[in-house]
Amino acid sequence: MVDCGEGAQVQLRRSGLSFEKLGHIFITHLHGDHCFGLIGIISTFGLLGRIATLHIHAPEELRPMLQAQLDMFFNYDIGYKVEFHGVDTKKQQVIYEDRSLTVETIPLNHRMPCAGYLFREKPSLPHIRREMIDLYNIPVSQINNIKSGQGYTLSDGTLIPHEKLVTPADAPRSYAYCSDTRYMPELHKMVKGVNTLYHESTYAQDKKDGAEKYYHSTAQQAAMVARDAQAGKLLLGHYSARYNDETVLLKEAQEIFPNTYLTDEMKVFDV
Amino acid sequence: MVDCGEGAQVQLRRSGLSFEKLGHIFITHLHGDHCFGLIGIISTFGLLGRIATLHIHAPEELRPMLQAQLDMFFNYDIGYKVEFHGVDTKKQQVIYEDRSLTVETIPLNHRMPCAGYLFREKPSLPHIRREMIDLYNIPVSQINNIKSGQGYTLSDGTLIPHEKLVTPADAPRSYAYCSDTRYMPELHKMVKGVNTLYHESTYAQDKKDGAEKYYHSTAQQAAMVARDAQAGKLLLGHYSARYNDETVLLKEAQEIFPNTYLTDEMKVFDV
Structure with a gap:
């Protein structure tokens, strides 16, 4: 899971995905809409009798807060282990690896320390x-x-x-999640050739100055990153509440990068 | 608002009630389903430009945690004041009073310090x-x-x-909220004559032992409190997930106290 806003456990249940299969949660930064659901999901897993360790990867600043919450709300006993892994948001580096995939941090440019995550499948074997x-x-x-x-x-x-x-084996897939961030002209180098790029697109182009000021991006800027990275597909998201209809964002992005899609809650995309 | 579980801000928005009219939140105890939504609602109020002070009444143990969250997530500046009032869960006493109402604590018997709240309207003037x-x-x-x-x-x-x-003036109304608690044979004395009593009813009577063990009540026990208090109306709630249909709880309670109702999300009752 990448980020965990308030109510994420409800959406996870609605999605029909197994709670038990979730082993790692990656938090990009410590704004509420990206992490306030963490303690609730941790709590519910405990009530459901989870025994497998849950790994939380997040900026180091979250560690003492999470520990204090665990100590206070669960009296030091939630029934399973919650293991915290502090993430250096300033470096691009592999922070997780298993048999089938690696996860890298992507340093982003936001009001507070913020890292995106790049998931790369490892090469697989050919098909018999x-x-x-x-x-x-x-x-x-x-x-x-x-x-x-x-x-x-x-x-x-x-x-x-x-x-x-x-x-031949399937080509390894990759997925990059970049939110929240100002437009970074060099970001494309870190996500070169990624299959699917999620890049925040808070504003349309007429709010370009606002995007700069509030450390967010326009849909066109997201598209520029996708184009320069030669990504396979661009997913937009994190829309400002000012847009009742996000089609304007989609159209502006598609002018620069045609293979662009609007994300929405519970919508599913193939990588 | 009484208690504030995860996602309470979403339900509040759905209810159509004005965010600005909410000045006081009363927390009964520090289990997640009663307080994990607090930081989210505080955050959203800040984003909406709230300036009025928000008062949080809760067991004292929450104070340092809430303060740490405010300091960390809002960098000491959320734009309005969040004032914490520590509640002594062991005493029945008036903790709030204004022109039209008083709020009293009701000491309950739960696994951790827990207080219910009794809202009493003050006598009003006659009608011209x-x-x-x-x-x-x-x-x-x-x-x-x-x-x-x-x-x-x-x-x-x-x-x-x-x-x-x-x-003549309308009779002053009163509402008591009692959750979570074991059956307390003396509780009725603290809520004597209340118009509307909300009392948790986690289990049916066949799980009476479980109710005792886990510091919860059966629907019949809730009804006994309502009967002994000579309450006007009883509202049940906090049902165990084992009941797909809570009618069994309603029926068991109504055997003892006929004017009983099942609460549900977004359902509205007159006091």
Whole structure:
């Protein structure tokens, strides 16, 4: 989960996603709409009998506050471990890694320390061609060897080359989440080639000065980052309440980067 | 507002009630479902440009946590004053008074310090009988005198007695909010004659032992308090999630106190 505003636990339940599958929460910065839901979700997990550790990645300033809340509201016993990982919002670096993915920080330019997060899938193995397995009667024990790059030798000594037995692996996917931030002309370098870029777009272009003043971006500025990064897709969000209809933001962004979409609560996008 | 769980600001907005009219929030105890929405509502009031002081009445333990949150999230400047009033949950006493109402604490029996709140309207003035004003051509300047108990002397010296000019004042109303608590056989004495009693009813009677163990009440126990207090009306609430349909709670309570109702989110009751 990236950011956790008030009521995030309600939306998570509505989404139908399993609470248990959530192991890590990444907080970009300490404005209320990005972190006030944290203590509620932590509390509910405890009531539901969670035992797996929950990892919170957030700017260091949150650590004492979160600890004080845990101590006070749960009397030092919530039934599972909440592990805090302080995030340096000034550096781009890998802060999390497992078998299938890495997470990097993206230093942003906001009124307070703020980091975006870049999720990169690791390269995966090629896909076995089912029909070749059947054709050559290849035993299950050989599947992992073949996936890892080997060919297969038939009983008559013929070597079936690896390339004939597999189709190429899917390209690793990546997703960058950039909110909240002023327009950063160099941001594209940190998210180069990302499949899907979420970039805040608080204002339309007529409020460009307001965006600068309040440390936010216009939809066009978001589109410029997507264009310069050669992103696959741009998702807009974090709209100012002044826009009853965000189509103006979408149109302005699409002038610069056509493959742009408006996010909304509970809307789902493929990466 | 009494208690302020996560998302209370959303429900408040949905209710259509004015944010500006909310001057005091009374917190019964420091479980998350009763106070996690506080920092969000305080934050939103600031963003909306509130200038009037907001008063928080809550168990003393909340004071340092709330102060730390205010300092951290709003950098000491939220634009208006949040004034904290520590509540002694062990004493029944008046903690608030203005021209039209008093608020008393009601010590409850929960796992942690917990106080209910009793709201009592002050006696109001009698109503002027419009037709008498017209009949005797009484000037507006005399209305307050008459409301305060005087009669009116006509130009020919005839005294029209006070009682003829008014209808009696409405009886002062009262509302008691009791959550969360074990059954307290003496609670009725503290809420004697209350118009409307809200009393938690977490369980049905078959879970009476569980209610005792977890410091909660059954619907029948709530009804016993209402009956013994000679309350006008009983509102049930705080139902265990085990009940998909709370009718069982309603029925069990009504066996003891017929004028009982089930509360639900956004449902409105007259006091």
